[in-house]
Amino acid sequence: MREDIQINDRAELISDQLIEKLEQIYDPEIEVDIYNLGFIYSIQLDNDGHCDITVTFTGIGCECIESVPIEIEAALLQIPEINSVAVHIVWSPAWKITRISRFARIALGINPG
Numbered sequence: 001m002r003e004d005i006q007i008n009d010r011a012e013l014i015s016d017q018l019i020e021k022l023e024q025i026y027d028p029e030i031e032v033d034i035y036n037l038g039f040i041y042s043i044q045l046d047n048d049g050h051c052d053i054t055v056t057f058t059g060i061g062c063e064c065i066e067s068v069p070i071e072i073e074a075a076l077l078q079i080p081e082i083n084s085v086a087v088h089i090v091w092s093p094a095w096k097i098t099r100i101s102r103f104a105r106i107a108l109g110i111n112p113g
Helices: 015-022 067-076 102-108
Strands: 040-045 050-055 084-089
Touching: 015 067, 050 067, 067 084
Parallel strands: 050 084
Antiparallel strands: 040 050
């Protein structure tokens, strides 16, 4: 799991599955997945299988604000340990280009340095 994502112990146990699902959800404008773009801020999984996930976007006008939360919920519900999902959109702290992973920087043609 990325070091810039807050994650509790229960979610950490299934982090490989979480990453796999989140890497399948793309920002349609940028054509890179939301995990590597750094849109995920926090993932918390409780004892009842409820997953709270906190995300952001590049800006309030991002077209994917309507569709991506629905895609996140559908994707995470495919993981057996997750029974329900709540997606929380935040604007603070603001997303910055520095959150983009090395992999995504290469894919976008940005200096991976």
